Amino acid sequence: MSSERLAELNDTVTKTWAGIFDQSKFVRTIQEGKVDKKLYALYMFETFHYTYHNARNQALVGVRLPEGYTQYQKFCFEHANEETGHELMALHDVLSALGTKQKPVNLPKPLPATEVLIGYLYWISVQGNPLQRLGYSFWAENSYAYINPLVEKIKTTLALKTSQMTFFIAHSAIDKDHAEEVQRMIVNHCKTDEDWADVTRVAETSLRLTGNMLEDVYWEHQKLIRGEAKGYEFLANVE
Amino acid sequence: MSSERLAELNDTVTKTWAGIFDQSKFVRTIQEGKVDKKLYALYMFETFHYTYHNARNQALVGVRLPEGYTQYQKFCFEHANEETGHELMALHDVLSALGTKQKPVNLPKPLPATEVLIGYLYWISVQGNPLQRLGYSFWAENSYAYINPLVEKIKTTLALKTSQMTFFIAHSAIDKDHAEEVQRMIVNHCKTDEDWADVTRVAETSLRLTGNMLEDVYWEHQKLIRGEAKGYEFLANVE
Amino acid sequence: MSSERLAELNDTVTKTWAGIFDQSKFVRTIQEGKVDKKLYALYMFETFHYTYHNARNQALVGVRLPEGYTQYQKFCFEHANEETGHELMALHDVLSALGTKQKPVNLPKPLPATEVLIGYLYWISVQGNPLQRLGYSFWAENSYAYINPLVEKIKTTLALKTSQMTFFIAHSAIDKDHAEEVQRMIVNHCKTDEDWADVTRVAETSLRLTGNMLEDVYWEHQKLIRGEAKGYEFLANVE
Amino acid sequence: MSSERLAELNDTVTKTWAGIFDQSKFVRTIQEGKVDKKLYALYMFETFHYTYHNARNQALVGVRLPEGYTQYQKFCFEHANEETGHELMALHDVLSALGTKQKPVNLPKPLPATEVLIGYLYWISVQGNPLQRLGYSFWAENSYAYINPLVEKIKTTLALKTSQMTFFIAHSAIDKDHAEEVQRMIVNHCKTDEDWADVTRVAETSLRLTGNMLEDVYWEHQKLIRGEAKGYEFLANVE
Numbered sequence: 001m002s003s004e005r006l007a008e009l010n011d012t013v014t015k016t017w018a019g020i021f022d023q024s025k026f027v028r029t030i031q032e033g034k035v036d037k038k039l040y041a042l043y044m045f046e047t048f049h050y051t052y053h054n055a056r057n058q059a060l061v062g063v064r065l066p067e068g069y070t071q072y073q074k075f076c077f078e079h080a081n082e083e084t085g086h087e088l089m090a091l092h093d094v095l096s097a098l099g100t101k102q103k104p105v106n107l108p109k110p111l112p113a114t115e116v117l118i119g120y121l122y123w124i125s126v127q128g129n130p131l132q133r134l135g136y137s138f139w140a141e142n143s144y145a146y147i148n149p150l151v152e153k154i155k156t157t158l159a160l161k162t163s164q165m166t167f168f169i170a171h172s173a174i175d176k177d178h179a180e181e182v183q184r185m186i187v188n189h190c191k192t193d194e195d196w197a198d199v200t201r202v203a204e205t206s207l208r209l210t211g212n213m214l215e216d217v218y219w220e221h222q223k224l225i226r227g228e229a230k231g232y233e234f235l236a237n238v239e
Numbered sequence: 240m241s242s243e244r245l246a247e248l249n250d251t252v253t254k255t256w257a258g259i260f261d262q263s264k265f266v267r268t269i270q271e272g273k274v275d276k277k278l279y280a281l282y283m284f285e286t287f288h289y290t291y292h293n294a295r296n297q298a299l300v301g302v303r304l305p306e307g308y309t310q311y312q313k314f315c316f317e318h319a320n321e322e323t324g325h326e327l328m329a330l331h332d333v334l335s336a337l338g339t340k341q342k343p344v345n346l347p348k349p350l351p352a353t354e355v356l357i358g359y360l361y362w363i364s365v366q367g368n369p370l371q372r373l374g375y376s377f378w379a380e381n382s383y384a385y386i387n388p389l390v391e392k393i394k395t396t397l398a399l400k401t402s403q404m405t406f407f408i409a410h411s412a413i414d415k416d417h418a419e420e421v422q423r424m425i426v427n428h429c430k431t432d433e434d435w436a437d438v439t440r441v442a443e444t445s446l447r448l449t450g451n452m453l454e455d456v457y458w459e460h461q462k463l464i465r466g467e468a469k470g471y472e473f474l475a476n477v478e
Numbered sequence: 479m480s481s482e483r484l485a486e487l488n489d490t491v492t493k494t495w496a497g498i499f500d501q502s503k504f505v506r507t508i509q510e511g512k513v514d515k516k517l518y519a520l521y522m523f524e525t526f527h528y529t530y531h532n533a534r535n536q537a538l539v540g541v542r543l544p545e546g547y548t549q550y551q552k553f554c555f556e557h558a559n560e561e562t563g564h565e566l567m568a569l570h571d572v573l574s575a576l577g578t579k580q581k582p583v584n585l586p587k588p589l590p591a592t593e594v595l596i597g598y599l600y601w602i603s604v605q606g607n608p609l610q611r612l613g614y615s616f617w618a619e620n621s622y623a624y625i626n627p628l629v630e631k632i633k634t635t636l637a638l639k640t641s642q643m644t645f646f647i648a649h650s651a652i653d654k655d656h657a658e659e660v661q662r663m664i665v666n667h668c669k670t671d672e673d674w675a676d677v678t679r680v681a682e683t684s685l686r687l688t689g690n691m692l693e694d695v696y697w698e699h700q701k702l703i704r705g706e707a708k709g710y711e712f713l714a715n716v717e
Numbered sequence: 718m719s720s721e722r723l724a725e726l727n728d729t730v731t732k733t734w735a736g737i738f739d740q741s742k743f744v745r746t747i748q749e750g751k752v753d754k755k756l757y758a759l760y761m762f763e764t765f766h767y768t769y770h771n772a773r774n775q776a777l778v779g780v781r782l783p784e785g786y787t788q789y790q791k792f793c794f795e796h797a798n799e800e801t802g803h804e805l806m807a808l809h810d811v812l813s814a815l816g817t818k819q820k821p822v823n824l825p826k827p828l829p830a831t832e833v834l835i836g837y838l839y840w841i842s843v844q845g846n847p848l849q850r851l852g853y854s855f856w857a858e859n860s861y862a863y864i865n866p867l868v869e870k871i872k873t874t875l876a877l878k879t880s881q882m883t884f885f886i887a888h889s890a891i892d893k894d895h896a897e898e899v900q901r902m903i904v905n906h907c908k909t910d911e912d913w914a915d916v917t918r919v920a921e922t923s924l925r926l927t928g929n930m931l932e933d934v935y936w937e938h939q940k941l942i943r944g945e946a947k948g949y950e951f952l953a954n955v956e
């Protein structure tokens with residue numbers, strides 16, 4: 001049963017990605033080689049913002065697990081440990097691309113769509129089926145087939161060095177193992193139809209919200225070009 | 240400065256232990272070879288209860304750390320990972336000593352003093368100086384000079400095998416490394432007088448509350464002998 | 479300054495409502511007199527779901543207020559008190575419209591868009607600027623100019639009695655006073671540009687997410703008609 | 718059954734108070750007319766500290782109540798509302814007695830026993846039987862038979878005016894109604910033996926911890942006299 005269910009989960013994720021790639025102005029811009037440093041910077045600052053919370057909400061799942069989930073609890077804390085500080089890689093990369101070393105003093109808060117994603121990830125981490133956050137890990141740890149071509153394109157378009165893209169490189173490397181572990185965790189722990197439905201719903205919803213974040217980045221970039229992106233004035237003259 | 244402060248912290252802990260050893264009827268009973276399986280079982284069930292929460296409240300410190308504490312955050316999640324499931328060792332040991340394999344269906348809730356300790360550890364984990372929980376780790380990871388002689392005495396008195404005392408053996412082994420790591424963490428992160436005061440206060444208070452727990456165990460044992468320990472009737476005929 | 483800022487806030491809300499009314503298939507369906515009991519029921523079950531959390535997340539703002547916010551803290555708890563149990567009115571109304579008295583045993587979980595709204599409201603309640611949740615109250619307590627015509631239309635289309643629409647009637651009555659109180663709270667407490675920006679961002683985002691919820695209800699209704707709305711089979715034969 | 722159980726609960730509280738009055742050096746000092754402004758100030762600062770949290774942890778019970786507790790949920794939020802800001806009365810009174818208007822800039826943190834009490838009240842508020850916090854309210858709202866004679870004695874000994882003792886006067890007035898409401902809430906909601914046991918355990922434990930706080934105040938006063946009360950140097954010359 002599990003392998004069939006896993007295939008269905010995978011199918012849902014594939015379709016959701018397809019929907020994003022089909023409609024995303026952000027993805028289109030990159031694919032067409034039109035990304036500029038402003039857009040990349042906005043994207044990486046949002047990546048910094050939500051990544052900051054990933055270790056934290058992952059750990060919160062472990063905190064609330066009831067008796068009888070020792071293996072999954074260890075996974076949560078171990079995974080949280082591995083994710084700790086990854087926001088600093090995102091920050092390093094964007095600062096490096098901008099040719100600066102200092103984090104902007106008044107870095108704007110996350111964009112609304114990013115904050116919605118962050119809030120959702122905490123919500124599904126602290127209540128409901130404790131297995132459900134695995135739906136987020138399922139696609140996130142397995143997203144490099146989708147992300148890598150975009151990252152490569154950004155790299156070429158902006159002439160970035162490998163050493164300036166530590167966040168994506170680190171994740172490509174780490175996430176292969178993680179992806180297998182996440183699958184094992186899902187297969188071992190999902191026992192009921194409801195478990196699978198909960199994991200699948202969180203996978204789809206969190207991926208959609210990530211897609212929304214990408215679009216918010218696109219529109220913030222448009223605002224930035226028009227001189228209307230509050231707080232991002234420091235990017236105005238970035239070429 | 241740090242080494243002086245560390246010595247003061249150690250001094251506080253040593254004095255607090257001395258106070259406990261001086262006054263504890265629980266400790267006295269063990270030292271005099273008067274421990275019976277009832278008392279040991281009560282102690283191990285309380286150990287099960289509070290240990291259940293240790294990984295959880297440790298992780299909560301990591302969850303709320305602000306930017307700039309990556310090393311300490313990793314320590315919190317790694318340490319939480321290592322502590323996960325240790326309550327099961329305590330449970331294994333008490334069941335083994337009782338000659339049963341099944342956890343009692345209606346195991347009583349923690350004794351009041353145990354619940355006070357648990358509540359305190361969550362409280363100091365979720366608010367206040369995020370360094371302060373290191374005060375608890377400081378003595379807990381370094382307590383085997385105090386605990387081991389008692390454990391040995393229990394082992395002899397009750398004729399327990401090593402394989403029946405996995406909890407204490409595992410902790411003796413693990414905690415040597417931990418103790419050093421905890422010290423390093425304290426020395427690296429405590430910058431101000433207030434930091435040291437906060438760590439010291441939590442060390443002393445959490446150790447005192449642990450001492451109170453031991454006394455509550457002693458008095459519950461007295462009740463058990465008199466047939467008044469509600470919920471622990473299943474221990475009445477244990478020899 | 480406050481009155482100008484309040485006008486800007488109001489303007490943002492008005493535009494966001496306009497966007498929803500302009501694009502919402504859910505709103506269109508009602509306006510065209512095409513609402514059926516299935517759609518109404520789906521809407522009211524979602525209303526039940528998110529309303530369940532409103533008193534709770536409102537109270538959480540009060541819990542985390544620092545010193546110096548006594549008036550606002552009292553507002554939070556008082557408001558939470560008043561909102562308590564309102565989900566039961568929504569439930570009463572939908573059951574009454576369906577001609578039943580029993581809550582469905584396996585009422586489906588909130589739709590994804592509803593869960594996103596709920597998660598967001600908790601998130602902005604438990605962290606960030608504690609004033610920001612007032613942005614949600616600002617439009618929610620003042621939404622009856624938008625909602626009432628729709629409610630009236632539903633009432634006529636489905637031939638519902640006033641006694642079957644306790645949720646909306648109670649809120650129309652209560653919310654006039656609330657709206658003024660919320661405005662006073664905003665004006666009294668928002669001191670900085672950032673305060674106003676935070677309140678405005680939450681107002682706009684929470685209203686958009688509510689709009690998304692309405693669309694999710696519309697699409698779930700489409701699924702229901704096609705026999706694909708999992709868990710809502712009990713609505714299949716409702717006329 | 719309820720009235721019998723209520724009598725038992727009352728009996729437990731009475732005995733616990735008796736134990737405190739019997740052994741408390743703090744109580745003795747007041748009864749013997751030996752209280753000075755230093756001791757009173759220390760006591761009121763601790764009162765300020767724990768009272769700060771009472772509305773907050775009361776509200777948290779309401780936040781986590783599951784469906785079916787509307788009446789009790791309203792009680793929690795209403796009660797939280799009424800308790801809001803009471804710490805300011807305690808602060809007003811101690812500053813007035815000290816003849817100053819400014820809160821000390823670096824008011825020391827709560828004493829360890831106070832922090833233990835605070836942590837325990839949060840713990841029993843956020844998990845376990847949601848009825849259990851009523852055990853705290855039960856004795857706290859009904860404590861003025863014990864407290865009033867002490868307050869009167871302090872008033873006479875220190876020649877304080879009624880207008881300088883707003884905290885105790887307000888509570889005497891409010892708490893009569895509260896006490897009845899709390900009893901009603903207990904009687905209406907406690908259905909099982911476990912409910913009564915949980916309420917009773919929290920009543921006894923929270924009262925004992927309050928007794929411990931009073932003793933910590935006594936010992937801090939001793940330290941203050943010896944010039945060893947860190948952070949309370951500003952009380953050294955108070956007569």
